[in-house]
Amino acid sequence: MKILSSSQIKQCDSVTIGKGISSIDLMERAAKACSDWIEINFKINKGFSIFCGNGNNGGDGFAIARMLYEKGFDIDVFIDENNFKFSDDSKINLDRIKKISGIGIKGFSEFENNRESVIIDALFGYGLNRELSDDFNDLIEKLNEIHTSKISIDIPTGLFADRIIDEHSTVFKADFTLTFQFYKRSFLHPETGRFCGKIIVLNIDLDEDFINGTKTDYFVIDETLIKNIYKPRKEFSHKGTYGKSILVGGSYGKIGAVLMSTLSALRTGSGLTFTIAPKCGNTVLQSQIPEAMFIDSGENHINKIEIQEKAVYGIGPGLGKEKETRKALLEFLENYTGPIVLDADAINILAETQRLNLIPENSVITPHPLEFERLFGKTENSFEKIELAKQKAEELQIFIILKDHHTAVVTPGKKVFYNITGNSGMAKGGSGDVLTGILTSLISQRYEIEEACIFGVWLHGKAGDLAAEEFSKEAMLPTDLINKIGDVFKYLS
Ligand SMILES: NC(=O)C1=CN([C@@H]2O[C@H](COP(=O)(O)OP(=O)(O)OC[C@H]3O[C@@H](n4cnc5c(N)ncnc54)[C@H](OP(=O)(O)O)[C@@H]3O)[C@@H](O)[C@H]2O)[C@@H](O)CC1
């Protein structure tokens, strides 16, 4: 799914309106999508307090008020008693509810939290273009303190669609954000996304030709994209059809990391799977994963990485940074040209030795925020981090998978794909090792590198979601996630 900027959304809005639907009817469509969703999901709540601004976001709020009232809910609407200048469509919808005697219309200052009503924020949407005034800040702070369910229409008030906010900004803290047609970039970054609660994207049939023809660098990885990428296994095939994955890592005390990567590569469908690890891992690797072949290197840490033909390497999990291991990695990279997946200590070694130029083109690196900083330096915020990643991915012609709550795949062509599967139960040592195995396996199965990255992060997150459903976010383990990979493939086929 494309992510458009607020000015592109505005344009899309006008193009849609220019092609036959009036702007007031488009607002009606948007409000209907919201009120239908609210009716289904808030059946047991009787009342709603709806806070409306003076622009079209407020207009949505007035229309939602009317529709929810018609569905039998108690409704109070609150408006700015110091500003009676409304956008045209907002004015029409305000006039409509003025005629309904059962809907109370009051000033913001008249709001008293004396009943268990759900709060709906229709103050500002994508039209917010400057910091909020103190009056709005005070109102939002007051609403944020109330313990009741809260819904934002389109965007939580105080957030911009596509940029960072000042760290002291006041923002409406929603439990649900009902947004129209597109994810907004600010929903996907940690500093801003934490205000959105659960994101519900409501289709309001904006003009498809405009959307298809609009250029953007930013995308959300959705199931439509995944279903286009996924290649079901062919009937007439053999192990050679599905490539050779070689997972390189492990050191004394950290054999588990490369074990999990290897197991993940197998569960993702790799045809032939090898592990290169030190001798101390032999017994555990061979007994836990009889399907994988073991190549030893060193006693307690790796001292050589053997080059094999027609293989895809995933290097780093549990690798350690011993002098001999560093040398082995650098030597390997000096002599190897195929794309590889580099994670964990492989990334740290490259950061410390500043030998980033050794990474073969089209390779994938999977840094978490701290590893990214070690590689490329500090940034002020996560929006800047993405811009730096775009620049580095282009410069080095590599794919950067920036691990975070919403992991982002950044391509050498400077495209950014945000992942929306996954959960906080995956914030545990070992989850990254699983991702390395999945990515190595997909690349060895001849998925295009960009597709492997997109599919890999989605699959990893989805397996994590299934593991959380069964075991809880607290108790789920990265090994549970590996065992759920199969269910994700079943879900896709
Ligand atoms: N295609 C879609 O997605 C559809 C979208 N729809 C809805 O329309 C919403 C966008 O509406 P909108 O353009 O009228 O903007 P909105 O957010 O209501 O702001 C109003 C005005 O406030 C102003 N302003 C800005 N910052 C300010 C500040 N800090 N303090 C005070 N004032 C400030 C600024 O005007 P300015 O003062 O700059 O002239 C701005 O124009 C969208 O989010 C969705 O809910 C649906 O109805 C139909 C389909």
Ligand SMILES: [K+]
């Ligand atoms: K809003």
